[in-house]
Structure formats: C-alpha cells, structure tokens
Amino acid sequence: MDVDRLNLPSDGDGPVFKEPWEAEAFALALGLHERGLFTWTEWADALAEEIARAQGAGDPDQGDTYYQHWLAALERLVQAKGVVSETELTERRDAWERAAHSTPHGQPVILKP
Amino acid sequence: MSHDNDDHGHDHRSSDNHWSELTLRVKALESLLVEKKLVEPAALDAFIDTYETKIGPRNGARVIARAWSDPAYKARLLTDASAAIAEFGYTGRQGEDMVVLENSAKVHNLVVCTLCSCYPWPVLGLPPVWYKAAPYRARAVREPRAVLAEFGVTLGGDVEVRVWDSTAELRYLVLPERPAGSEDLSETELGLLVTRDAMIGTGLALPVASLSKRGCP
Known part of the structure; x- marks a missing residue:
C-alpha cells in the first residue's frame, strides 16, 4: 500500500460531492432518518455491511466509490423496511431512462404518468 | 465491421440525454x-x-481556538464535548455523542472509523476521500505511525499514539497542541492555525509563521 494509493489530500477540503447524484443520495438518507424510518445506528450498520460486501466482491474501496455503497445501502434498507419494493425501483429506473432519452438537451427531464 | 461511419450504431442526437x-x-x-x-x-x-456550503472544518476550528484561549471552555469541552460544542450551535442530527481528545507532548490521538466512515459532521463537515478509503481505515489501527509519517507527521519515540475508532453513537475530535509562540494571537487568528487534519489527528496545528504567508492585511 503506497502513499499515492492513500490519495492524501494536498491542501484544502475540495468539493464534498463529486457528482449531483451523490449529494442526492446523501440527502435521502438524512431525510429518511429524520422522518424516523431508521435509527442512525441501523444506518451505519447497513452502510458498513454494504462496504464489506463490496470489498468482498473486489472493490479496492479507495473512497471514490463511497456513495455507491451509500446508495446500495439505502436501496436495501428501504426494501427491508417495506417502504419500496425492488420491482418499483426497477420499473421507476427504466421509466426515468426512457424519459431522459426522449427529452431534448437543455430541457428538464420530466416523468410522465 | 465498417469504420466509415463514426456513430458506432448509436445515434447521438440532441434529443438523447444519457443519464448514468x-x-x-x-x-x-x-x-x-x-x-x-x-x-x-x-x-x-x-x-x-x-x-x-455551510458546514465545514471551520466550525471545529472555532471550537479549538476557543479551547486554546479560554481555559474554562477547554475544561467544559473535555468534560462534556457535546454540550460545549453545542454552545456554538453546532449539533448533530444523528444523536451522536462527541468526545474531545487532547494532544500533548506525550500523547498523540488519531481518529478513524474502521467499519464505514463515521465522522463528526457538525464540526468537520463531510469526510475527505482518504478518510473513507479502505487503506486509511485499516492501516490507521495497524500501523498508525507509518500512516502519520505519510501525512507528514513524525512523532518522537516517547510520544504515545492512541487510535480511536468512531461509531454511529460516538464521534471524536482531536484538540491539537497549541503552536509555540501563539500567546499573543486572537481567537480568530488561532482558528486559522487549526486544520481539518489536525482535528482528525493526521496533522498538527500550523505554525504561527504560516499566518503571515497568507498575505492578510
């Protein structure tokens, strides 16, 4: 394990989110916690489990995939809580993909009922 | 396969948003x-x-600067960190308790979260990438002195290194040693010497000389 792989910060703090989806996934967990869907300990456990699973599957886990694990933990936890089903998630994902493809650039992507 | 066209069989018209x-x-x-x-x-x-945009390590720096300049505040901070930090209005949403670890000439504290990335958000904002990475999480416990050296912190052999593993309920903030020669500095100036890494334990407070390099009037 060499220094470069540790990805040491050279100076200040940099952006805390690399892409908008990371910030959105982050906020969803906070919102659901505030709503009382899970305790913060439950959340930390789910996240730790997801990180261990990803490491087991070969993720070098350099910190850059952190919010992917965050999102996966969130998806699993809401399903475990019976709030959202896997089918709902899959169907909705496909619906967003169709909507994104059929929307001209520069216009907001809207999901039609 | 023909290389005559460059659209690779996929039509990138302007009406095609590709979301990850x-x-x-x-x-x-x-x-x-x-x-x-x-x-x-x-x-x-x-x-x-x-x-x-609103929460970041500056919150923690204000807490540390206050502790350096106000002995009564420092005593409160070391006794009940959550309450002392809440005096600034910095409170966690996750119900975690804060503990402040004081560095000295004999003891250096280093904070890690081995399982995920528990971090004192209210005072430090969100964690840097390396804090969330497996190498830091594993090595901080196993070989803290080597990790510290990579961060540029070399400690004498007589300094004890204590490593603290954060949890969902318990978060740590390191109170770095006050830099030599900082006796005449204001609390605001002291705050400028406190880095995020110093409050995680992967760094030390900046030397007083670094203030003049900032070019402040």
Missing part, C-alpha cells in the same frame, strides 16, 4: 420516496446546501 446508471437509481428512489411522502424535495435541497 447511478443517477437513474437515485432518481428512481427519490421520486418514489417523494410520492410516498417520506421525504420532501425542499428538505433534501436544504440538507445538500447545508453540508456542501
């Missing part, structure tokens, strides 16, 4: 949760704004 898989998954989850009234879009935006 992760974006699609977040959008799916978010829209379902909003429909089920479990989250509110305005509240989500507020969380993002707060953590992206």
